Amino acid sequence: DAGVIQSPRHEVTEMGQEVTLRCKPISGHDYLFWYRQTMMRGLELLIYFNNNVPIDDSGMPEDRFSAKMPNASFSTLKIQPSEPRDSAVYFCASSPLAGSYNEQFFGPGTRLTVL
Amino acid sequence: AQSVSQHNHHVILSEAASLELGCNYSYGGTVNLFWYVQYPGQHLQLLLKYFSGDPLVKGIKGFEAEFIKSKFSFNLRKPSVQWSDTAEYFCAVNERGGYNKLIFGAGTRLAVHP
Numbered sequence A: 001d002a003g004v005i006q007s008p009r010h011e012v013t014e015m016g017q018e019v020t021l022r023c024k025p026i027s028g029h030d031y032l033f034w035y036r037q038t039m040m041r042g043l044e045l046l047i048y049f050n051n052n053v054p055i056d057d058s059g060m061p062e063d064r065f066s067a068k069m070p071n072a073s074f075s076t077l078k079i080q081p082s083e084p085r086d087s088a089v090y091f092c093a094s095s096p097l098a099g100s101y102n103e104q105f106f107g108p109g110t111r112l113t114v115l
Numbered sequence B: 001a002q003s004v005s006q007h008n009h010h011v012i013l014s015e016a017a018s019l020e021l022g023c024n025y026s027y028g029g030t031v032n033l034f035w036y037v038q039y040p041g042q043h044l045q046l047l048l049k050y051f052s053g054d055p056l057v058k059g060i061k062g063f064e065a066e067f068i069k070s071k072f073s074f075n076l077r078k079p080s081v082q083w084s085d086t087a088e089y090f091c092a093v094n095e096r097g098g099y100n101k102l103i104f105g106a107g108t109r110l111a112v113h114p
Helices: none
Strands: A005-007 A010-013 A019-024 A031-038 A042-050 A053-056 A065-071 A074-079 A088-095 A110-114 B003-005 B010-014 B019-021 B024-026 B031-038 B044-050 B056-058 B064-068 B073-078 B087-095 B108-113
Touching: A005 A088, A010 A019, A019 A088, A019 A110, A031 A074, A042 A065, A042 A074, A053 A065, A074 A088, B003 B087, B010 B019, B019 B108, B024 B073, B031 B064, B031 B073, B044 B056, B044 B064, B044 B073, B073 B087
Parallel strands: A010 A110, B010 B108
Antiparallel strands: A005 A019, A019 A074, A031 A042, A031 A088, A042 A053, A065 A074, A088 A110, B003 B024, B019 B073, B031 B044, B031 B087, B056 B064, B064 B073, B087 B108
């Protein structure tokens, strides 16, 4: 299995531009999570899905952020418009069904820089 | 609400020194506990996990952790660290029987000098 796949690995954009981050979870995993990691705030859970349905988006910082999971093998995290304070590493993780006994498998992350 | 505290933000050790990283959580129910490691420039990987049974859990690369329920603690240990253990370590907890939502601690950066 290729593991969790994220693209792009690095993104540099200018303030005000739309940014779309992509994630392909491990096949057969029913949970998908989006995290943001910064030096100041550490690792924050933004949103997570179960069977493509958003379960908890309380970590999404503001309306500029949105996430979708149109099918079991693909999710996007969109920032529109982007701001310099959005610069961070964004991780996607997936986990198989079976309650809370399973570890989350993390992707390599997307390093976002907003100028 | 659940929370996880890692008291050591930065730890510097020499090779062969022993390591103990503290982790305390606050939650009244039954939890599962995890330690993840993030090597420089890489993604998070699972070191070890505790669900039930023996409170002393052994993980990869010689790491172990002990769950002490009365202290709400899950400290990570390694008897002799190596330079390659230089990384950031995250303690995490989730509610047993609930969704797989993990609550992470702030992380501890470990630097091991040769």
